[in-house]
Amino acid sequence: MEVDMMKKVPVREQAPAARAKNFEEVCEGYNKEEAMAEATRCLNCKNAQCVQGCPVSINIPGFVKELKEGNIEEAYKVISLSSALPAVCGRVCPQEKQCEGKCVRGIKGESLSIGKMERFVADWARENGIKPEPAAVKNGKKVAVIGSGPSGLTCAGDLAKAGYDVTVFEALHKAGGVLVYGIPEFRLPKEKVVEKEIENIKSLGVKIETDVIIGKSVTIDELLNEEGFDAVYIGSGAGLPKFMGIPGENLNGVFSANEYLTRSNLMKAYESDSKTPIMKSKKVAVVGGGNVAMDAARTALRLGAEVHVVYRRGESELPARAEEVHHAKEEGIQFDLLRNPVEIIGDENGWVNGIKCIKMELGEPDASGRRKPVEVPGSEFVIDVDTVIMALGTSPNPLISSTTKGLDVNAKKCIVADDCGKTSRDAVYAGGDAVTGAATVILAMGAGKTAAKAIDEFLNK
Numbered sequence: 001m002e003v004d005m006m007k008k009v010p011v012r013e014q015a016p017a018a019r020a021k022n023f024e025e026v027c028e029g030y031n032k033e034e035a036m037a038e039a040t041r042c043l044n045c046k047n048a049q050c051v052q053g054c055p056v057s058i059n060i061p062g063f064v065k066e067l068k069e070g071n072i073e074e075a076y077k078v079i080s081l082s083s084a085l086p087a088v089c090g091r092v093c094p095q096e097k098q099c100e101g102k103c104v105r106g107i108k109g110e111s112l113s114i115g116k117m118e119r120f121v122a123d124w125a126r127e128n129g130i131k132p133e134p135a136a137v138k139n140g141k142k143v144a145v146i147g148s149g150p151s152g153l154t155c156a157g158d159l160a161k162a163g164y165d166v167t168v169f170e171a172l173h174k175a176g177g178v179l180v181y182g183i184p185e186f187r188l189p190k191e192k193v194v195e196k197e198i199e200n201i202k203s204l205g206v207k208i209e210t211d212v213i214i215g216k217s218v219t220i221d222e223l224l225n226e227e228g229f230d231a232v233y234i235g236s237g238a239g240l241p242k243f244m245g246i247p248g249e250n251l252n253g254v255f256s257a258n259e260y261l262t263r264s265n266l267m268k269a270y271e272s273d274s275k276t277p278i279m280k281s282k283k284v285a286v287v288g289g290g291n292v293a294m295d296a297a298r299t300a301l302r303l304g305a306e307v308h309v310v311y312r313r314g315e316s317e318l319p320a321r322a323e324e325v326h327h328a329k330e331e332g333i334q335f336d337l338l339r340n341p342v343e344i345i346g347d348e349n350g351w352v353n354g355i356k357c358i359k360m361e362l363g364e365p366d367a368s369g370r371r372k373p374v375e376v377p378g379s380e381f382v383i384d385v386d387t388v389i390m391a392l393g394t395s396p397n398p399l400i401s402s403t404t405k406g407l408d409v410n411a412k413k414c415i416v417a418d419d420c421g422k423t424s425r426d427a428v429y430a431g432g433d434a435v436t437g438a439a440t441v442i443l444a445m446g447a448g449k450t451a452a453k454a455i456d457e458f459l460n461k
Contacts, residue, residue, distance in 0.1 A: 001037050006109030009038040011116050016330040020301055023185040023270060026327060027091070030113075032072070035120040038113050039068035045104055050114060053102035055446030056089075056154070058082040060099060060114055067117055076125040079118060080132040084157035084201055085150060085179075085445065087126060087193045090119025092183060093442045094321050126196050132161070134204045139163040141459050144229040146214045146400065149177020150441045151432030152235030153201050154448030155455075160204035162456050167229075169212040174266065177237055178441070181266040182258070184295050186302070190265070215403035224427060231427045231455050234415060235448055238394040238433035244287070248344030249390070253279065253352035257288070257296040257391035264299050281305040281387035285355045287341055288391030289313065292438075294324040296389045297333050307333045308383060312340040312360050312373040338362070340373065342380065344388055354382045394438045404428070412437060421451030422458075429455055 003009065012028040013019075019026050030038065042064045050060045059078050066075035079086045095101070095115040103111035125131075141164055145156045148170040156166045174180050179194045188194060202208065214220065214236070223229045241256030243249050260278070263269040267276035284300040286293050289311035301307045309328070311318065314337050318325055329335070338360045345354035359379035362371035401409045408416040408424040414435055421429040431447030433439055 001033055003037045003040055005041055008041075008110045008113040008116075009034050011113070016327075016332075019186065020331040023302060025189055026186050027116075029123065030116050030120045032070075032120070032124070035067060035117050036070060038117055039064045041105060041112055042068065043104055049102035049104060050099040050112070053098040053100075054082075055098065055442045056082050056449050058099075058118075063121065064112070064114075064117060067121060072121060072124045073128075073130055075121045076130055077133075079121060080125075082449075083118075083445070084132075084154045085197050085441075086118050087122035087197055088150070088179060088188065089442055089445070090115050090117075090122055091188050091193070094440055096322065098442065123193075126193075131200050131203050132157070135161050135163040137163055138165060138205075141165065142167070142229045143455060143459075144169065144220075144223045144227070144232045146220075146232065146234045147171075147177055147236040147432075147434070148175040148198070148208055148210075149235060149237045149432065149444065150179060151237070151434075151444035151448040152177065152233065153198065154445040155233045155235060155431070155452045156206045156448075157201045157204055158449055158452035159455065160201070160206045162452070164456075164459075166206045168206060168208045169214055169218075170208060170210045171213045171236075172266070173210050175208045175210060181262040182292070182295070184261065184265055184299050186298070187295070213399070215399035220400070220404040220407075220425075220428060230459055231429065233421070233448070233451050233455065234400060234423075234428065234430035234434050235432045235444070236396065236400055236434045237444075238396045238414075238438045240395045240397045240413075241390065242392045242394060243390055244341065244392065246341060246343055248346055248352070251344055251346040251352050252350050253281075253387045254344060255387070255389045257286070257292045257389050258394060260296050260389050261292070261299060264303075270299075270303055278303065279387065281385075283385045284308070284387040284389060285310050285336075285341075285383055285385045286389045286391055287311075287355075288393075289318040289320055290391065290393070291320045291324055292393075293389075293391035294320045294328050296391050298324075298328055298331060300387070300389065301331055301333055305387070308336050308385070309333060310336045310339050310341060310355070310357060310383070312338065313370065314338055314362060317362075317370050336383070338373065340375070341388075345382065352386055352388055354384050355388055356380055356382050394433070396434045396437070400434075419450070420454035421447060422454060427458070 063078040269278035360373040366372040432444035
């Protein structure tokens, strides 16, 4: 096919009007011809900045070279040396801020479509039964990994490849963490993608035990002192939702984004025979501007509601991926920007029937570098809604830290760990959202990868 070297090969997507009414994947990805054509745009830089922008340091020029030559299996082998979840990363990573953001091709034209090529290679490998290579020899040492989200799975996979006997403990009834409960089906298919990626990690010899709550079912001290584990990695994420502390947050019809998305994604609340249904809203306000807010808003839309995203800053300050904002707008979601809730209004029966907001304007930059929103006096108004979803971020659940002797946490209840993931407790490492607070899938994976290397060094002193 003919390729414009200055522009990405276009990717096919469901039409907005159709996808707004279903939970099928929005982006259809590249086929082989399109992926190979996109690969021809790579400049094969000697000092590849794209690799520097990747938190798990995938050899991007290496896999793109193999893809360009049609060696898809070899391209997958190159990726799988660094990434345990390539089909996931190809779909949900913020490539525009990472690998693609560093791409030299993007200086005078459009950067290479690295994420879409990674997705194609991973999907091809899955469809053709190609799996990562397990360790040839076990070393006889045991490591426990807490949490089966992206950080825990990455750490587990890397340790298994190094010969360790690894057991992952997951609190929920399904493995995958935020990949299964947080990210909607239309962005990340569970059965087709997530479950298959987890099967690949299990094929390395990793054991996964579900319905195990560390701190209640068993403690970290017991894992180390009684269960025979030589080290523990905490990748338990950040699942405790935040609220604004405004009047009306206890009304019926107010959800955290965590609960709303978990009901829909993990419990399949959108299905007619779901055992965990979700209320059929007519008009929804989603408070927040990040990726989770976009996920909640687009889910509510697919469940039949008119949806408003209420965010206290302007469009250029939205922390969500530009692609997600673009898709949300295409689907008909309304953005009420420079607006901040001050009260959730209820009816006589205790149900939401409105959200009172105040208009904002941007002042001087705050500590985050973004211009600080300032209230406009006397500008209050009400949006008539029957549901409010709070998507304001999350923090780690304190259960693990409160039941583990000698494990330091900071003021935000995040576990304190150094750059290698080492905590204040000997043989205990941590990473991902449990340490940083809510962040991206790929940053959590990077932390898991770093900790796996540190654990290996620790156990081989």
